[in-house]
Amino acid sequence: MVTCNIEGLLEAxxxxxxxxxxxxxxxxxxxxxxxxxxxxxxxxxxxDIDEVFYVVSGEGTVRINNVELLLKEKDVLYSPHGEMHGFYNTSPHNWVVLQVKVKVN
Structure with a gap:
């Protein structure tokens, strides 16, 4: 088992x-x-990568296959391989997102 405290990684x-x-x-x-x-x-x-995104803090817009969604703190999003996606911080604050990638092929 390995643990990590993300406090030191949060500086953008x-x-x-x-x-x-x-x-x-x-x-x-x-x-x-x-x-x-x-x-x-x-x-x-x-x-060849499935992704899960968890919003740690802030909010922003995710575009999935040309559909825009607002994601805010504590929201979770799953993006399977082959799906078009992009991230846009449209807020006046930092947006922090935990990304989990799993290679599927």
């Missing part, structure tokens, strides 16, 4: 989004997505 760059790795083992990869206000990850998809 003021001008760009970033990903801070937490655990990577076999087919599993976890990390924190940090989005300062106005920052984003453009729409994209993964052919």
């Amino acid at each position: 760059a003021a001008t760009k989004s970033s990903r801070k790795a937490i655990f990577k083992e076999g087919l599993l990869d976890t990390g924190l997505l940090l989005y300062p206000p106005g920052q984003s990850t453009p729409d994209h998809k993964h052919a």
